[in-house]
Amino acid sequence: MxxxxxxxxxxxxxxxxxxxxxxxxxxxxxxxxxxxxxxxxxxxxxxxxxxxxxxxxxxxxxxxRMLAVVAHIELLATDSEGFADVTGLMAQARQHPSVLAAAPFVAQQALMARGDDMRGAMVRGIAPELETQVTDFTLQLPPSVRDALQPGSFNVVLGGELARALGVQVGDRVTLVAPGGQVTPAGVMPRLKQLTVAGLFDSGHYEYDATLVLLHIDDAQRIFRLTSPSGVRLKLKDSQQARSVASDLAAQLGPNVIVRDWTRQNRNWxxxxxxxxxxxxxxxxxxxxxxxxxxxxxxxxxxxxxxxxxxxxxxxxxxxxxxxxxxxxxxxxxxxxxxxxxxxxxxxxxxxxxxxxxxxxxxxxxxxxxxxxxxxxxxxxxxxxxxxxxxxxxxxxxxxxxxxxxxxxxxxxxxxxxxxxx
Known part of the structure; x- marks a missing residue:
């Protein structure tokens, strides 16, 4: 049929x-x-x-928006002393074919205060000329603001949400309260440092706009009494390859370097x-x-x-x-x-x-x-x-x-x- x-x-x-x-x-x-x-x-x-x-x-x-603020990969020291030869570490990291740029940084938690208002903050010391090669949002800062971050100036750039919470504007002064005080005959006194607000930024991500503070890396080392940078921030050709590149760098740099990629920093989200x-x-x-x-x-x-x-x-x-x-x-x-x-x-x-x-x-x-x-x-x-x-x-x-x-x-x-x- x-x-x-x-x-x-x-x-x-x-x-x-x-x-x-x-x-x-x-x-x-x-x-x-x-x-x-x-x-x-x-x-x-x-x-x-x-x-x-x-x-x-x-x-x-x-x-x-997150990757505009955070690095694709961070290289951190296993101890609190940081990296003595940070230049050599940066050169070694750049040898990987997927790494585009590297920049040293200092990261410490602190309190930012103005009058009776006080907020917790993540203070990031950067080298402005190198940081623009690693994170995109620093490129959005006006050149005058980046130029204001000079060694010894103790100028800072605040996230817009943090500035609004403290009620400060460009040109105002804020007080940084560093962790770990100094011993005096009257007891342990907190270490305070007056800083001048040189600019504000808006990354579009509330978490960073409400907590991040930028200043020059040399000023950060002096405030937190560090002899060397805390680590190195890397930018890759392809951010989606961060996990595999991090594995390669971990094997290449050895056990004394902690390699952390952006996917692990925001794992819960x-x-x-x-x-x-x-x-x-x-x-x-x-x-x-x-x-x-x-x-x-x-x-x-x-x-x-x-x-x-x-x-x-x-x-x-x-x-x-x-x-x-x-x-x-x-x-x-x-x-x-x-x-x-x-x-x-x-x-x-x-x-x-x-x-x-x-x-x-x-x-x-x-x-x-x-x-x-x-x-x-x-x-x-x-x-x-x-x-x-x-x-x-x-x-x-x-x-x-x-x-x-x-x-x-x-x-x-x-x-x-x-x-x-x-």
């Missing part, structure tokens, strides 16, 4: 059952249910792609983002699953409606396997069309979300990401093939699985029983 064309008759009949329907009657209702299943799969796939793309966009925005992505994937996959398993209802109703057709095909020589194939084709067609529609819809929204969201905000007169609350005022999106392909394959797999049982039941229909009341 073959069709005149070379296309297997199972495919032709399965496709005919998928698109068949009248404006009224049982066939029309079955086609309506099939269309609803297709629409549900499309919306579920699109929702998954859009949500994961937006989460990737937020992660990328925060990561880029990245782990939390990954957990959120997994949970959103699981939750939204349930939408696709519900739509896919609506195919079971569609196919069961189709099998019931087509019992006479199935019996006639069996009497003409169609095997149970061919009958099963017909209904698998019908269900798979709905799954494929729904998945493709969802893929196109999801990618269309994800790649144009910077246009769609502002249009919705203008129409509703609302702002989804107010500038005074969120660091990011626009909706970012970053579609990634590593997320999209699993969504597509999972949707197709669930649609195929949903067709198996009704198709198997169709193949078990007895022609004599089906034709008895026809």
């Amino acid at each position: 073959t069709a005149p064309s070379r296309i297997p008759y199972e495919l032709l009949i399965g496709w005919r059952y998928t698109r068949a329907g009248r404006s009224s009657g049982r066939n029309g209702f079955i086609s309506f249910i099939s269309g609803v299943s297709m629409l549900g799969i499309a919306l579920g796939v699109a929702a998954l792609i859009i949500v994961l793309s937006v989460m990737n966009g937020f992660q990328k925005e925060v990561r880029d 990245f782990a939390a983002v990954q957990v959120e992505k997994r949970m959103m994937f699981i939750i939204l996959t349930l939408i696709v699953a519900v739509a896919a398993f609506n195919l079971v209802t569609t196919l069961v109703m189709t099998v019931t409606d087509k019992r006479a057709d199935i019996a006639i095909l069996r009497t003409l020589g169609a095997s149970p396997r061919s009958i099963m194939t017909i209904f698998v084709v019908q269900g798979a067609t709905v799954g494929v069309l729904g998945t493709l529609a969802g893929l196109l819809l999801g990618l269309g929204v994800a790649f144009n979300i910077d246009v769609i969201v502002p249009a919705i905000e203008n129409a509703l007169g609302a702002s989804f990401l107010p500038r005074d609350i969120y660091l990011i005022s626009r909706m970012p999106s970053d579609p990634q093939s590593a997320d999209i392909w699993p969504i597509v394959l999972l949707s197709l797999a669930m649609a195929l699985v949903a067709t198996l049982y009704p198709s198997w039941r169709a193949s078990r229909i007895n022609p004599a029983e089906a034709l008895r009341y026809e």
